[in-house]
Amino acid sequence: MRLHRLDLTAFGPFGGTQRVDFDDLSAAGLFLLHGPTGAGKTSVLDAVCYALYGAVPGARQSGQGQSLRSDHAAPGTRTEVRLEFTVAGRRLEITRQPPWERPKKRGTGITTDKAQSLLREYDAKADAWKDLSRSHQEIGEEITQLLGMSREQFCQVVLLPQGDFARFLRADAEARGKLLGRLFDTRRFADVEKHLAERRRSAEADVRDGDTALLADAHRMQQAAGDSLPLPDLGPGEPGLADAVLAWAAVARGDARERLTIAHCARTAAESARAATERALDDVRETARLQRRHAEARERAARLEERADAHREARARMERARKAEAVAPALDLREAAEAEQRRAAAGEARARARLPETFADAGASGLAAAARRAAEELGGLESARRAERRLAELTAERADLDREERADEAVLQDAADWLAEWEQTRTDLQARIDSAQEAATRAEHLAAQRESARQRLAAARRRDRLAEDTDAAEARVLASRERALTAHEHWLDLKEQRLKGIAAELAAGLTDGAPCAVCGATEHPAPARKLAGHVDREAEERALAAHRDAEQRRAEDERRLADVRETLAAATAEAGAAPTEQLAEQAEELEQSYGSAREGAAQLHAAQEELRRAEQERERRTAARQDAALRTAARASRRDALDDERAALEEELSRARGDVGSVAERAARLEEQAALLTEAADAVRVAEDSAHRLKDADARLADAAYRAGFDTPYDAAAALLDDQAHRDLQHRLDAWQQEEAAVRAILAEADTTAAAQQPPADLQGAEHTAKAAARRLQEAVSAHDAAVRRCAELDRLSARVTASVRRLAPLREEYDRVARLASLTAGTSADNERRMRLESYVLAARLEQVAAAATVRLRRMSSGRYTLVHSDDRSGRGRSGLGLHVVDAWTGRERDTATLSGGETFFASLALALGLADVVTEEAGGVRLDTLFIDEGFGSLDEQSLDDVLDVLDSLRERDRSVGIVSHVADLRRRVHAQLEVVKGRTGSVLRQRALG
Numbered sequence: 001m002r003l004h005r006l007d008l009t010a011f012g013p014f015g016g017t018q019r020v021d022f023d024d025l026s027a028a029g030l031f032l033l034h035g036p037t038g039a040g041k042t043s044v045l046d047a048v049c050y051a052l053y054g055a056v057p058g059a060r061q062s063g064q065g066q067s068l069r070s071d072h073a074a075p076g077t078r079t080e081v082r083l084e085f086t087v088a089g090r091r092l093e094i095t096r097q098p099p100w101e102r103p104k105k106r107g108t109g110i111t112t113d114k115a116q117s118l119l120r121e122y123d124a125k126a127d128a129w130k131d132l133s134r135s136h137q138e139i140g141e142e143i144t145q146l147l148g149m150s151r152e153q154f155c156q157v158v159l160l161p162q163g164d165f166a167r168f169l170r171a172d173a174e175a176r177g178k179l180l181g182r183l184f185d186t187r188r189f190a191d192v193e194k195h196l197a198e199r200r201r202s203a204e205a206d207v208r209d210g211d212t213a214l215l216a217d218a219h220r221m222q223q224a225a226g227d228s229l230p231l232p233d234l235g236p237g238e239p240g241l242a243d244a245v246l247a248w249a250a251v252a253r254g255d256a257r258e259r260l261t262i263a264h265c266a267r268t269a270a271e272s273a274r275a276a277t278e279r280a281l282d283d284v285r286e287t288a289r290l291q292r293r294h295a296e297a298r299e300r301a302a303r304l305e306e307r308a309d310a311h312r313e314a315r316a317r318m319e320r321a322r323k324a325e326a327v328a329p330a331l332d333l334r335e336a337a338e339a340e341q342r343r344a345a346a347g348e349a350r351a352r353a354r355l356p357e358t359f360a361d362a363g364a365s366g367l368a369a370a371a372r373r374a375a376e377e378l379g380g381l382e383s384a385r386r387a388e389r390r391l392a393e394l395t396a397e398r399a400d401l402d403r404e405e406r407a408d409e410a411v412l413q414d415a416a417d418w419l420a421e422w423e424q425t426r427t428d429l430q431a432r433i434d435s436a437q438e439a440a441t442r443a444e445h446l447a448a449q450r451e452s453a454r455q456r457l458a459a460a461r462r463r464d465r466l467a468e469d470t471d472a473a474e475a476r477v478l479a480s481r482e483r484a485l486t487a488h489e490h491w492l493d494l495k496e497q498r499l500k501g502i503a504a505e506l507a508a509g510l511t512d513g514a515p516c517a518v519c520g521a522t523e524h525p526a527p528a529r530k531l532a533g534h535v536d537r538e539a540e541e542r543a544l545a546a547h548r549d550a551e552q553r554r555a556e557d558e559r560r561l562a563d564v565r566e567t568l569a570a571a572t573a574e575a576g577a578a579p580t581e582q583l584a585e586q587a588e589e590l591e592q593s594y595g596s597a598r599e600g601a602a603q604l605h606a607a608q609e610e611l612r613r614a615e616q617e618r619e620r621r622t623a624a625r626q627d628a629a630l631r632t633a634a635r636a637s638r639r640d641a642l643d644d645e646r647a648a649l650e651e652e653l654s655r656a657r658g659d660v661g662s663v664a665e666r667a668a669r670l671e672e673q674a675a676l677l678t679e680a681a682d683a684v685r686v687a688e689d690s691a692h693r694l695k696d697a698d699a700r701l702a703d704a705a706y707r708a709g710f711d712t713p714y715d716a717a718a719a720l721l722d723d724q725a726h727r728d729l730q731h732r733l734d735a736w737q738q739e740e741a742a743v744r745a746i747l748a749e750a751d752t753t754a755a756a757q758q759p760p761a762d763l764q765g766a767e768h769t770a771k772a773a774a775r776r777l778q779e780a781v782s783a784h785d786a787a788v789r790r791c792a793e794l795d796r797l798s799a800r801v802t803a804s805v806r807r808l809a810p811l812r813e814e815y816d817r818v819a820r821l822a823s824l825t826a827g828t829s830a831d832n833e834r835r836m837r838l839e840s841y842v843l844a845a846r847l848e849q850v851a852a853a854a855t856v857r858l859r860r861m862s863s864g865r866y867t868l869v870h871s872d873d874r875s876g877r878g879r880s881g882l883g884l885h886v887v888d889a890w891t892g893r894e895r896d897t898a899t900l901s902g903g904e905t906f907f908a909s910l911a912l913a914l915g916l917a918d919v920v921t922e923e924a925g926g927v928r929l930d931t932l933f934i935d936e937g938f939g940s941l942d943e944q945s946l947d948d949v950l951d952v953l954d955s956l957r958e959r960d961r962s963v964g965i966v967s968h969v970a971d972l973r974r975r976v977h978a979q980l981e982v983v984k985g986r987t988g989s990v991l992r993q994r995a996l997g
Helices: 022-028 041-053 134-147 151-157 163-172 173-186 187-224 241-307 310-325 326-355 362-379 383-421 422-500 503-507 537-575 580-657 663-708 712-721 723-747 752-756 763-826 838-861 902-923 944-955 970-975
Strands: 002-011 014-021 032-034 081-088 090-097 100-103 110-113 116-123 128-133 159-161 866-871 883-889 893-898 932-934 962-966 978-983 990-994
Touching: 002 022, 002 041, 014 022, 014 990, 022 032, 022 962, 032 041, 041 081, 041 090, 041 134, 041 151, 041 944, 041 962, 041 978, 090 134, 110 902, 116 134, 134 422, 159 978, 173 883, 187 241, 187 763, 241 723, 241 752, 310 503, 310 712, 310 962, 326 663, 326 712, 326 962, 362 663, 362 990, 422 537, 422 580, 580 962, 663 712, 663 944, 723 752, 866 902
Parallel strands: 032 962, 032 978, 159 932, 932 962
Antiparallel strands: 002 014, 002 081, 081 090, 090 116, 100 110, 116 128, 866 883, 883 893, 978 990
């Protein structure tokens, strides 16, 4: 990284605007930043750090918003820092404006403006600056990725604070560890220690939980075994627990099986006794059943004897009913004839009641003759009935003519009224047509404006969407850059590890008698061996390939970001600067206007059609008025013809009606009279026939009763039984016969008779004996089942305990392994002789690198006297790993750095700072630092020592590197010609720059 230009406005002690041209100062390679105490030398370095990281170094970063602003600045001047620099081949410019309180532009009072940031990049092809970002977060991530260093690392590497390293030389191991941990970011190794400690606690908890579950299963086995065996007195985590539980389980299972054998023998004996008592009980029950059966049969026989008379009466009643069944058909026939005769007589009475009194005593033949005479008279009235129907038709036709005349009068009036308003109707419709044509013209103009507004709105929406895509693409670019940087760091780490182990690779190719590729020797007594974690060429090449892939993905993401930005620019150019909401409102207004115009234009066709229909209606109404006039003239002649025909028909009908109101009424009377006479004649003939049939049925019934043995037909009817009574009587007779047969069969059984002669059976005693045997069997079965369940439960729990022991074995091995690793990395293991933590071990390796890099410059500053070495010896009871000693070549003794004098401390701290800068730079990815600042400490040096230090600093100018010395030592002003002076005044400090030439 090389600084080019720094602009300060209202920053720190500088009330106005000041500029630092680092290109001019760096031309000499070494320049001096000097000025009196409190003038603002450190503020220049603070401005560089603030521009890059948005914060100043160390304790000065608290309350930055207000403390960075100069007290000498005018109220309207905003604090600003602008830095132009080159890093990774890119020329960038950062502008930072912290938040500030300013007077309100309107009214009185104070308002606060937010912090502002701007990152720009110089485009050499276009010879112009282009904006990259205004986001604080994006700018911070971009700068961190380009420099490869955090703010703390930058302040230690670029702004070398000698006081901090003097304290570092005198600090203990813990303080050194904190500083080195921040610079080299060894938190991942501390995380490894923490992770292993958590793994150890987790594995220990798993083992303890497994032991607890194992003991719980053992307690369950003890409960299943009946608490007859005591458990081993061991707790979770104690050694030998699993073996003790398994041995105890084997003893418990053996005891349970022995008890099961005893219970099985007891159950077999109880089952035999129960079977004998059950057989005896069955015999007693059978004897008791036969004795009860014989007694019940004797009782049933006595009851049958008591009901013998009733049985004989029922049997006689059934015999009379069977005889009466032969007379039943004649009885049914007589009842049917009598019912038919009653219906015929009633029909005759109803028919005679509707006839006049003159026909009350007439017979069937007289009534038929009178009906024929009425029918003949009815036939003579047919001509009169036709004339009457024609008269009704003429009346209806005359009424139709009257209605048609009234309808034509209404048509004429309606046509006259409509034609009177025709001119006004035509004028209104023509006005509607003209208005619709104007709306159609307006819609054509609005359509073009509407399409343009739609395009601008679509472009604005694309612009907004592409803005979001740009943010996402920028996030992907940042992520890909981070991945590329990580891959680069991983490759460099592997490369460094491979270089450290390159001797082992060379040694792998050595053969006895062949010369070494390094020293040429043909003997190889102690070739280097590959250590654990050795990195070979293949691993390095894979890391390099991964790094190149990450770089390609980063380039691809950057190309996509450029494409999205280009598309966004095109959409912005098409949409303009107007907000999307405003364009949407304009498009909506045009859409509404266009819709209104389209609605108005849509009325054109309807208005034209309505005018065409109105003209057709005018023609139709004119023709209808003419047709109505013609129909009126035709109706007049037809009405005269109808009047003449009506007069002739009324004269004919007056003769045919006689004393009745109408011919139809007279015909209806004749029709009714003929029908009544015919119906009465038929009813008289039916009544006479039914009387003859009734006499025949009486004669047949008397003859059937006599042949069946009954004195009268009424006796036969009384002996008949209906179906339900017949079934009930037959059922009683059948039940008597069945009961009598069953009783005789039981009394004839030999077993039942023999049992009745024996003494009464003792059923209660036999049941009591059987219940006692069943109770003893149940108790034996319960004991046997309990023994079976006990054995099964013990077998199940034993299998579960065995599985638990097998499952715990790898957990115990995992716990032992993790515990050893956790103790080793935490420095508490006996194998870790120096009690060095993993993070301390890594920091010790870094400190060894720093000491080696610092020794190169310390020897030049001290004329080869002093050398810095790393020590991993333990101090007292503490842990080792971060010791730092200095070796004095004059005495040959090694001593602690805290024993150095003031000038020697300056030598050592400056060398340590430069060495640390080299190591941190390499750690950060090899970013070249072309501009360095060294702060104070030169006042403690004599003239010779100062020359040596300046020679070392002058050597840093190799390959175009510049070094800035921050000091107020007067002798340095004569030795260093390129200077930046800070002049302090009452109105604020100013900068004066003097370069070579």
